[in-house]
Amino acid sequence: MRNQFLLTDVRLFAGVSDEVIDHASVWIDGRMIRFAGPSCDLPEVPGDVPRLDLNGRFVMPGMTESHAHLSYTNNGPTELDKTAVEPAMVQSIANARLMLGSGFTSAISFGSVHRIDVTLRDAIDRGQIPGPRLVASGRDVGATSSNADLHPDHARPQIEGLGMLVDGPWAVRRAVRTLRKNGADIIKLFLDGEGLSDHAPPGELTYTDEEVAAACDEAHRRNMRVACHSRSAAAVKQAVRFGVDVIGHANYLDDEAVEMLKRNRDRLAVGPAIAWEIKLLENCESMGYSRKAVEDKGYAREVDETVIAVRRMKEAGVRVLIGGDYGLNITPHGTYAKDLQYFVELFGMSPAEALLCATRDGGAVADPSGMVGTLEEGKLADLVVVDGDPLADVTVLQDHERLSVIKDGRRYRDLTRDNPYLEPLARGGANESVRQENLEPVLETSG
Ligand SMILES: [Zn+2]
Structure with missing residues (x-):
């Protein structure tokens, strides 16, 4: 099956305005966003698409x-x-x-x-x-x-x-x-x-x-x-x-x-x-x-x-x-x-204005074809899950431990560790296989 997943119970900052949508969903299909908006407007998602409840975590464009x-x-x-x-x-x-x-x-x-x-x-x-x-x-x-x-x-x-x-x-x-x-x-x-x-x-x-x-x-x-x-x-x-x-x-x-x-x-x-x-x-x-x-x-x-x-x-x-x-x-x-x-x-x-400079405006200049910078249907799935509220305190974005990054619809892990290949022996084995298969531990490591 191609890469698909659904993030639910998201606090969504889509980057199109200073608005935040509580109880939102983001449906990622391949490299693209299929849906980003209020969960009540979510179209029918096939039952075999993996879902992840983010429990109200903040999601913003990369x-x-x-x-x-x-x-x-x-x-x-x-x-x-x-x-x-x-x-x-x-x-x-x-x-x-x-x-x-x-x-x-x-x-x-x-x-x-x-x-x-x-x-x-x-x-x-x-x-x-x-x-x-x-x-x-x-x-x-x-x-x-x-x-x-x-x-x-x-x-x-x-x-x-x-x-x-x-x-x-x-x-x-x-x-x-x-x-x-x-x-x-x-x-x-x-x-x-x-x-x-x-x-x-x-x-x-x-x-x-x-x-x-x-x-x-x-x-x-x-x-x-x-x-x-x-x-x-x-x-x-x-x-x-x-x-x-x-x-x-x-x-x-x-x-x-x-x-x-x-x-x-x-x-x-x-x-x-x-x-x-x-x-x-x-x-x-x-x-x-x-x-x-x-x-x-x-x-x-x-x-x-x-x-x-x-x-x-x-x-x-x-x-x-x-x-x-x-x-x-x-x-x-x-x-x-x-x-x-x-x-x-x-x-x-305001923090929302600074976020728009970093997302919508920077994205529009980086990619004049308009594929990045906002979370909307048909855009590339580049997004950041934040454990914290950047609209209350924008400095939370400086804490790498609070960020989970998805680019091109793919999640990345261990990006800010000095050596992502080095796994302590004590944490090996079963833990590792869980991490490979499930989004949740990656998104929750900072919880
Ligand atoms: Zn310079």
Whole structure:
């Protein structure tokens, strides 16, 4: 019999609105959702379909990490490309499993070391390794003296792996073509930089309009999308003007930038990725910067400005996405759901609004064909069962023990254990066969 099961007595957050439906059912048939809604509306389900009573547990769509760096290995921010490709690849496989176990069933990459993303995406799609559906990126595209230009000139030749330093429209087009050849779905462009980068601060555009136009035109002609790093209003406006699809950061906005985002809100989305600023301010001393130095570089003001920018984007109906820059030493893999807490506590959203950013909106951007992000008939069965109420306390999503993940109609177990193959001898035998055959122990391990 093909893969089918029925979840009953579900507290359903379908991701189509902020509504929650008590006493709901979800019928999964193959990879798809056959029904998700009030149990009183459930069509007749054949008697041989396995049923599982969830006793009122919360069920929500799988989330989307919309600014992912699965190939980052929890290094410092200036050491992103210092792990050799072999250990980075092995670590990335573990990162992909951890991301799925954290409740994120889709991810949009914002730059990959080497071709790791593409390799991961294909292995995940083949079912070889567990991980989110991945919109794969390649190496970063940036100009000489952009934020992709991480190392000083005396350290040349540069470490190969993350930044592709290309100048001039034709060189940019060639880089985009190389990424196409290497299998990327989306390209990452640096339009301005970072407070920590003296040579490329926010507001100083590192590409000319001509170069950005060439990058976006070439990517779109070759069926790829474009993501960018744009902190300042000027860099956001450059991104909107030339058709960037997913804008990262957008910390500082002026009226014109807000108006341009609003006019283009149906075709683009913005991810603030605020974890970076928050964790940098929290951990600056251990990273070798004084608090004053980091504030002098503008990071405290950047958080304040982002709060204003997110409020203005929300008022303008611009989709604001969850995720960003997890995979550094200060923002380690597995902590992705902290972003929802920032959306609530810092940006003033309700938990339901933050959940919609993570599910409906992120899903619509990750998969423009509309198959993920909500729990509705005919969509892919990507969902998370939560032991707790994220609408009362969104931080429950940070506790991996409380999450059970289903992707493509298949349940996964032990995603966040260091070694899922290692079974303690004392717990072997009969227990194991029960776990293989029955959903219930998996969904109830956290009870
Ligand atoms: Zn990033």
